[in-house]
Amino acid sequence: MKRRLILACLTTTDVIARAKADFDAIVVEGPSDMTVEEVTRAAAAHQAEAILFTNSLRLDATAIAGLPESVKVGATSSVGFDHIDIPAAKARGLMMTNTPGVLDECTADFGMMLMLAAARRGIEYDRIMRNGWRYRIGQGDLLGVRVTGKRVGILGMGRIGRAFAQRARGFDMKIMYHARTRLPPELEQGAEYFADFHAMLPHCDFLSIHAPGGPATDKMMGAEAFSLLPQGAVLVNAARGTVIDEDALYDALTSGKLFAAGLDVFRAEPDFDMRFAALENVVLAPHVASASKETRDAMGYKALDNIAAVLDGRPAIDPLWRE
Numbered sequence: 001m002k003r004r005l006i007l008a009c010l011t012t013t014d015v016i017a018r019a020k021a022d023f024d025a026i027v028v029e030g031p032s033d034m035t036v037e038e039v040t041r042a043a044a045a046h047q048a049e050a051i052l053f054t055n056s057l058r059l060d061a062t063a064i065a066g067l068p069e070s071v072k073v074g075a076t077s078s079v080g081f082d083h084i085d086i087p088a089a090k091a092r093g094l095m096m097t098n099t100p101g102v103l104d105e106c107t108a109d110f111g112m113m114l115m116l117a118a119a120r121r122g123i124e125y126d127r128i129m130r131n132g133w134r135y136r137i138g139q140g141d142l143l144g145v146r147v148t149g150k151r152v153g154i155l156g157m158g159r160i161g162r163a164f165a166q167r168a169r170g171f172d173m174k175i176m177y178h179a180r181t182r183l184p185p186e187l188e189q190g191a192e193y194f195a196d197f198h199a200m201l202p203h204c205d206f207l208s209i210h211a212p213g214g215p216a217t218d219k220m221m222g223a224e225a226f227s228l229l230p231q232g233a234v235l236v237n238a239a240r241g242t243v244i245d246e247d248a249l250y251d252a253l254t255s256g257k258l259f260a261a262g263l264d265v266f267r268a269e270p271d272f273d274m275r276f277a278a279l280e281n282v283v284l285a286p287h288v289a290s291a292s293k294e295t296r297d298a299m300g301y302k303a304l305d306n307i308a309a310v311l312d313g314r315p316a317i318d319p320l321w322r323e
């Protein structure tokens, strides 16, 4: 008998095909991912043993308490898990897993794209072309900021932060980082560690955020942090919107403190703060840093592998906690 699964998030056709082949799966029909109410209802009706979802589903204590007893495992198709109340899941005996490792490269690639596009005004140039160009751009007009050889600070030096650093080295950038703990030399690869985040900021021509969301990092980039950056710095965020105080970011972008920002994530998604859409000096993306065909397949397969392991009585591959 196939195990019963709720596939609650919209995903690739190949992941859906595998979910249907390996499980007795109820698959979300869209146009959006299932809501908590829809998941709860579907899980109860189907007596589901597993739920596959992503960070659009906020599994707080109330949502977890509402899930039927049949549900034994929840697998988020994401590396971040700030949408899950871990103590509540633990208390309920509901195993939770994520998908670390398979999205590092694509997320870091996307971070580089945001950094380059923000510094070199990629979106503005594209807009000029689409509007017909046909006027002289002088050698002093529409200038960007040089990237090669500059100093980049990285907030959060996990797998994605390190993949970003590796790419930045290809641009001869000086790498600095802040994380709760210092990395061993083989992972640091010459990057300069700052135990104090604020002490790093005055050295950052560029700052790229790769820290997890949640209370520990909430608004780490606030008004004081922005004030410490050099004039004309460039900010990149492909991690979590909650790390930034968006009022302070808006002020920094409109006052000239920041030359530009590249933003893939926002405090509110998808109904992000539309003030940013009116600014020329931001590059905006709808939380898609991991959105390549290869990576989204790998994330979905990993979530399915985790579910299969738990339901077969094997240890989860990527448990969110260890007993």
Ligand code: 8YV
Residues within 6 Å of the ligand: 054, 055, 077, 078, 079, 080, 081, 103, 239, 287, 288, 289, 290, 291
């Ligand atoms: C999103 C992410 O989950 O892995 C994460 O933590 O933020 C992303 O990969 C994904 O884009 C949501 O569908």
